[in-house]
Amino acid sequence: MGTQTAIEVRVDVHEHGHKLGDHLYIHKHSRIHDLHPASKLLAVLLFIIVVVLTPNTEYWTFGIYLGLVLSVLVISKLPVKRMAKRMVVEVPFVIFALMLPIFGREPDVEVFGLSLSEAGLIAGFGILAKATLGVMASMILAATTPARDILNALAFIKLPNTLVQIASFMVRYSAVVLDELQRMKVARESRGFSARGIQHWRVLAQSAGALFIRSYERGERVHLAMLSRGYRGTMDFGNERLEKKDYVAFLLPILALITLIGSLL
């Protein structure tokens, strides 16, 4: 046999889909990555609460929050471009925020010849600013913490065990279910089907139904497998203690809170 030169095909690795649950994590060595997952989770949660409590008209305060989040991003050594791309999940909120000034009551300001509602503009800005900050903070959390550590953190902050279990199964089985969905799509398309319009919704709905039944049955089999290994309704998740160094995470919400109080005084 002769040797053949390998023909390489360049493929841009796309991130969505298959490894849902893990694919958000970006491995780096940074102060942020090293923090206890629960401290990060709590810090993000508190930060978001402070952000949400901030009145919509405190424009500069939001600017400082943004600065705080960006500094965390820098410390975490995460690739800025990749993180920026992930912000697309926010798009639905952006659309909603953009609609507010247009459909808001009492159009009373003129912007580029459009008469917009001032209340709507402010509300729109508020939603946009708060959502952006919240999404950014969560994105950094997800990129610096593997999915299972986030589960452990949820258990650590005493989220009901049943809910943590459900989240854990979601992380484990989303890939399996997506694969199943993909196979069904391939099977449909192999027989000449492509979803083009409303007349095909029936088929898609049936696929969704079939997927639901399959997942339900898988759930029953998994439950049996769990029972045969002594499952009694609760599952243990990691329970590492917080160390002194982990409290650094709370600098984010504390600084945010100080900013808020300062701006309101």
Next chain:
Amino acid sequence: MNDVVLSVKELAFAYPDGHQALYGVDVALTRGERVALLGPNGAGKTTLVMHLNGILQAGHGEVVVAGLKVDANKETLKEIRRRVGIVFQDPDDQLFMPTVFEDVAFGPKNLGLTDSEIESLVQKALTEVGMLEFKDRAPHHLSFGQRRRVALATVLVMQPEILILDEPSSNLDPASRRELSEILQKLDITLLMVTHDLPYALELCERSVILSGGIIAADGKTLNVLTDDALMKKHRLELPFGFDPRHAAQSMK
């Protein structure tokens, strides 16, 4: 002390919709035996297996595992499920934890063992199936064959009295199939293997039982069963093209 680990007597069962799957099954396994459960599709193999750890309750007759009768009693049921380890066909049904280690540790944790006991048990089980180096991986990042081996480890770690394998060689490539057989051969355990893979049955099990039409149609040495042409034909069992059990049995010695 008699050494019967599993005994099934006059077991009959009908599903709630009236479809009867088992019509009086009698079979017993002694300690250390390896038995293949053969039979055409729809013969009731899966139904039988589901009786062995109490997922289904006998309509008539009884199933006894290591002296414990399988019935609705919750306490014995828990113990029976520990003693009867079933490896399901789809490893994704069996691996539900975020990492291989946690998955194998799931059972021992439920038994209330200490962390160091759990650690050493998991270590041992993963070593037995040759998957120790993958202990921190997520199950969905493993190949199918690797996942099946981890599924086997999750059951072995419970130190069952009897190991039941549902189609262990299905969907495996030939190399993974051979690796699994090497692992199974090394185990010192009573084994019941449901399979359509007749060469695999011959390789691993000295005894074979044919379940057909809801009853035990044959029970004997695997070589004798596989070479009984009339019996094989009657129960829709066929050897792969070119496979001669006598020749294979010779070369195994």
